[in-house]
Amino acid sequence: MAARLSLNAISKSYGAGDSRVTALTEITLSLHEGEFFAIQGSSGSGKSTLLNICGLIDHPSNGDLHLNDIAITQLNEQQRCMHRRKSIGFIFQHHQLIPAMTVYENIAYPLLLNNKPSRQVRHEVEQLLTKLNLTHRRKHLPRQLSGGEQQRVGIARALIKRPQLIIADEPSASLDHQHADAGLQLMRELNQTFAASFLIASHDPLVIAHCDRKLTLLDGHMDGHIDSHS
Amino acid sequence: MNWPLIAVRNILRDGTRVISTLLIIAVGLTALLLGSGFMLSTYDSLQEIGMRTEGHVIIIDDIPEPLLGGSHQQLTLNNWQSIQASLWDDERVLRVLPRARFEGIISKGSRNAVFFGSGVDPHEEFRVHGPFLRTNGVLDPWIATSETQDVVLGVQLARTLNAIKGDLLTLQIAGNSGEISQTPVRLAGTYQSGTPETDNHTLMISLTTTATLLGTDNISQLSIYLNRHQDASAMQASLQENLNNVIVQTWQQRAELYHKVKSLYDRIFGVMGLIILVVVFLAITNTISLAIYQRRKEIATFSALGTKPARIYANFILEALLIGITASMLGMLLAYGTSHAINLSELMMPAPPGKSEGYPIFIYISWSHYLLTSLLLIAIVVSASLLATYNTTKINIATALS
Numbered sequence: 001m002a003a004r005l006s007l008n009a010i011s012k013s014y015g016a017g018d019s020r021v022t023a024l025t026e027i028t029l030s031l032h033e034g035e036f037f038a039i040q041g042s043s044g045s046g047k048s049t050l051l052n053i054c055g056l057i058d059h060p061s062n063g064d065l066h067l068n069d070i071a072i073t074q075l076n077e078q079q080r081c082m083h084r085r086k087s088i089g090f091i092f093q094h095h096q097l098i099p100a101m102t103v104y105e106n107i108a109y110p111l112l113l114n115n116k117p118s119r120q121v122r123h124e125v126e127q128l129l130t131k132l133n134l135t136h137r138r139k140h141l142p143r144q145l146s147g148g149e150q151q152r153v154g155i156a157r158a159l160i161k162r163p164q165l166i167i168a169d170e171p172s173a174s175l176d177h178q179h180a181d182a183g184l185q186l187m188r189e190l191n192q193t194f195a196a197s198f199l200i201a202s203h204d205p206l207v208i209a210h211c212d213r214k215l216t217l218l219d220g221h222m223d224g225h226i227d228s229h230s
Numbered sequence: 231m232n233w234p235l236i237a238v239r240n241i242l243r244d245g246t247r248v249i250s251t252l253l254i255i256a257v258g259l260t261a262l263l264l265g266s267g268f269m270l271s272t273y274d275s276l277q278e279i280g281m282r283t284e285g286h287v288i289i290i291d292d293i294p295e296p297l298l299g300g301s302h303q304q305l306t307l308n309n310w311q312s313i314q315a316s317l318w319d320d321e322r323v324l325r326v327l328p329r330a331r332f333e334g335i336i337s338k339g340s341r342n343a344v345f346f347g348s349g350v351d352p353h354e355e356f357r358v359h360g361p362f363l364r365t366n367g368v369l370d371p372w373i374a375t376s377e378t379q380d381v382v383l384g385v386q387l388a389r390t391l392n393a394i395k396g397d398l399l400t401l402q403i404a405g406n407s408g409e410i411s412q413t414p415v416r417l418a419g420t421y422q423s424g425t426p427e428t429d430n431h432t433l434m435i436s437l438t439t440t441a442t443l444l445g446t447d448n449i450s451q452l453s454i455y456l457n458r459h460q461d462a463s464a465m466q467a468s469l470q471e472n473l474n475n476v477i478v479q480t481w482q483q484r485a486e487l488y489h490k491v492k493s494l495y496d497r498i499f500g501v502m503g504l505i506i507l508v509v510v511f512l513a514i515t516n517t518i519s520l521a522i523y524q525r526r527k528e529i530a531t532f533s534a535l536g537t538k539p540a541r542i543y544a545n546f547i548l549e550a551l552l553i554g555i556t557a558s559m560l561g562m563l564l565a566y567g568t569s570h571a572i573n574l575s576e577l578m579m580p581a582p583p584g585k586s587e588g589y590p591i592f593i594y595i596s597w598s599h600y601l602l603t604s605l606l607l608i609a610i611v612v613s614a615s616l617l618a619t620y621n622t623t624k625i626n627i628a629t630a631l632s
Contacts, residue, residue, distance in 0.1 A: 058628035085536020096531040100239035
């Protein structure tokens with residue numbers, strides 16, 4: 001199976017001299033096409049830092065990062081921006097919906113960024129709204145939604161463009177059991193239909209149980225080997 | 231994506247801050263428009279004084295002026311009647327007024343005073359000065375009806391001599407060949423300009439009397455009044471080309487006061503305007519920077535989704551434009567209303583340097599000026615927004631999202 005994302009001895013540190021803080025130390029892993037990969041660890045273990053580097057929104061201090069065999073560390077900001085737009089979807093822990101956009105506009109935005117025809121955009125957004133039970137909320141602004149609804153909109157926004165890689169930070173954090181399950185089913189569906197790879201940081205056993213492999217981080221280090229679920 | 235609608239929603243998200251930003255811009259614009267409106271009306275008045283006093287185009291002999299003052303000239307222009315006659319056929323010309331400058335002593339009984347006199351056309355002279363030379367008791371025309379010649383004095387000169395209308399006064403003038411001539415004149419009235427130099431020391435008599443007293447019908451200058459002041463330069467050029475041995479000038483070339491005051495006001499209002507613009511820029515930059523910094527997560531989300539920086543800048547420019555346009559309209563409305571209120575209230579300004587009386591404040595309303603100043607303010611709002619967006623987009627995406 002081809003590697004969608006590969007990290008080789010990735011390290012990340014902040015500051016310099018005595019105030020230098022190391023967030024990640026020599027993380028090496030490969031994420032394959034269509035794989036569900038979990039990262040777990042306690043708060044401050046480096047999960048978010050690792051997700052940020054894998055999502056191309058932060059730079060590693062050392063090491064190599066490849067996305068679809070392209071050396072990301074060699075790219076400039078404009079090229080990284082293009083890769084995020086085309087290939088990566090984000091599910092943020094705190095939703096990060098655009099406050100002045102309606103539910104419909106938030107979900108449609110990644111497709112419009114990729115210049116999809118408006119007819120296709122309308123069709124695909126309506127499909128997702130129905131699937132996530134958000135049709136009645138399509139014209140609402142994020143502040144008019146509950147936390148769970150916001151998270152579902154965030155999931156829909158990440159999935160709508162069918163990216164090759166989805167970075168998810170605690171995707172079930174604000175969802176009740178029923179909606180968490182629906183969200184995970186949707187992610188699985190996309191994963192199976194389009195071979196999208198998922199890199200998920202989570203504490204939720206339900207989410208972890210859906211994953212093919214998991215990595216545990218401890219103070220920025222890989223804690224043992226990457227485990228595979230049977 | 232309906233970006234203007236999204237910009238409106240963003241603006242309405244933070245009502246209090248938007249209202250304060252709108253007010254800062256609107257009040258700044260109002261101050262600029264009121265200040266510049268006052269400046270423009272002052273320039274307008276000074277131009278009017280210059281044109282009405284000297285004429286739009288002035289013809290003098292090409293002998294250099296004497297050292298004593300610009301307006302007191304030698305009586306050297308001798309072919310003026312033919313020039314005057316030739317100008318009457320020109321449709322651009324309203325009036326052509328000859329003026330002979332001379333000096334002497336005027337007395338009433340034991341009181342006497344030095345004067346600067348003008349021999350003028352009694353039929354036309356007071357018709358060109360408008361509100362800038364107010365007459366008191368002067369008949370129109372004020373030519374003599376008896377053997378005694380009429381004189382019109384500056385109001386303060388009449389007071390110095392303790393003379394009232396109808397009094398007999400004596401003029402002593404040095405003639406063209408140096409001899410002193412003395413003649414009785416009757417006070418036909420007074421005039422008042424608000425300029426001490428004019429009101430204290432000048433008088434006017436008819437040009438015919440001047441010719442008799444001075445023994446010459448030469449004059450100092452021929453003042454041409456036009457229907458449209460915009461024709462002055464063209465007329466000056468064509469006359470200069472066609473007439474020999476004379477100097478033809480426009481009113482601007484002789485309006486020393488206008489240029490001095492304009493230069494002074496340009497500097498005063500320029501500095502004042504700059505200070506207002508800097509204050510508005512700093513205040514807006516501060517408010518907008520805070521607002522945009524508080525939206526750093528939104529900016530970071532846009533970036534994380536793969537939005538080009540140009541799109542992010544465009545969003546904030548659009549918001550700044552909407553705020554700037556709304557505030558400008560509010561500011562223009564405020565300035566328009568305040569200008570009208572001030573103009574109707576007839577508030578008086580104190581007497582400026584070189585004047586003995588105040589004048590009513592008038593605020594000029596020029597829509598082209600309103601538009602230009604508004605565009606300047608809008609450009610400042612957009613610049614402040616760009617600066618704040620630039621500073622915020624420099625923040626690392628991951629840091630902004632954390």
